[in-house]
Amino acid sequence: MADIRYEVSEQVATLTLDRPERMNTISGPMLDELSEKLLRAGDDPAVRVIVLTGTGRAFCAGLDLNQATKGEGIGSSSAASPATIDLRKAPPTVLAALDKPVICALNGSAAGYGMDLALGCDIRVMADGAKLAAAFVKRGIVPESGGTWFLPRMLGWAKAAEIIFTGRTLLAADCVAEGLVNVVVPADQVAETARTMALEIAANAPLAVQAAKRMMRMGMDETFETHVQHVYLQLLPLFQTQDFREGMMSFLEKREARFVGR
Incomplete structure (x- = not known):
C-alpha cells in the first residue's frame, strides 16, 4: 500500500x-x-x-x-x-x-x-x-x-x-x-x-494562474525594474491564448468564464 x-x-x-x-x-x-x-x-x-x-x-x-x-x-x-x-x-x-x-x-x-x-x-x-x-x-x-x-x-x-x-x-x-x-x-x-x-x-484561467505564481517566485530575487520586464514578456503569450479571449468575452457577456487551459 x-x-x-x-x-x-x-x-x-x-x-x-x-x-x-x-x-x-x-x-x-x-x-x-x-x-x-x-x-x-x-x-x-x-x-x-x-x-x-x-x-x-x-x-x-x-x-x-x-x-x-x-x-x-x-x-x-x-x-x-x-x-x-x-x-x-x-x-x-x-x-x-x-x-x-x-x-x-x-x-x-x-x-x-x-x-x-x-x-x-x-x-x-x-x-x-x-x-x-x-x-x-x-x-x-x-x-x-x-x-x-x-x-x-x-x-x-x-x-x-x-x-x-x-x-x-x-x-x-x-x-x-x-x-x-x-x-x-x-x-x-x-x-x-x-x-x-x-x-x-x-475556476480561473490556469495558464494565467501558473504564470502569476512564476512571476511571484521570480520577483523574490529581482529588482522592480527587472521584474516588470519579465512580467511584460510573460503577458505577451497570454494575450494569444483562447483563455484570454474567453475571459474578455465572458466579462462583456456577463457570464461565468469557461477556461480550457489553452
Whole structure:
C-alpha cells in the first residue's frame, strides 16, 4: 500500500500522507514517492490545483528517525553520502519549482520536516488545535528543507531567529497572527475549506494562474525594474491564448468564464 494517496477530482489533485500510526512521519521511500506524485500532478493537464494533507491527528511529525536511532535510514551513518544525494529531486525542491498552486490542509500539527513542507506550499489552511513545531535545534539539526529560507522572508529576520533558535512551538492562533497560515478553522472543516479554495482557484484561467505564481517566485530575487520586464514578456503569450479571449468575452457577456487551459 502506498503511504501517500493520490486522487484527482474536479481539476484538483489531493495528495494525502497516509501513515497515521506514525503521525505521517516521512520515511526514505516516502521522499521519492512524494516527489513522484508532486511531479505527476504538475505534469497532468487535468490538474489545476494541488492540495497536500494528512490522515489522523497529525499532518506530518517530520522525518521518520526511528531507523536512524538503529543506525539505519534517514540521518544514519549508513545513509547516502552528500556526493550521491540529488536535491533537485527532493520534495522541497520539487515543490518550490511547481507552477501549479499548492494548498496545505493542515489537518493536524506539523513538526520539523513537516513544518518545512507546509511552509513550502503557497497557501495554508490550519486546524484550530494544530501546531507548528520548529524543533530542529532541539534535535541537533537545522531546518533542512526550506525553513531557514522561508521564515526570514515570511516573518523578518528577528522573529524568524527567535523561532528557529529557540525551537519554539507555535499554536494555531500564533500562526495566523504572524501570517504563517491563511486561515484557522475547526478541524472538521479543514478539508472542506481547502477544497473550496482550490475549486475557486481552479475556476480561473490556469495558464494565467501558473504564470502569476512564476512571476511571484521570480520577483523574490529581482529588482522592480527587472521584474516588470519579465512580467511584460510573460503577458505577451497570454494575450494569444483562447483563455484570454474567453475571459474578455465572458466579462462583456456577463457570464461565468469557461477556461480550457489553452
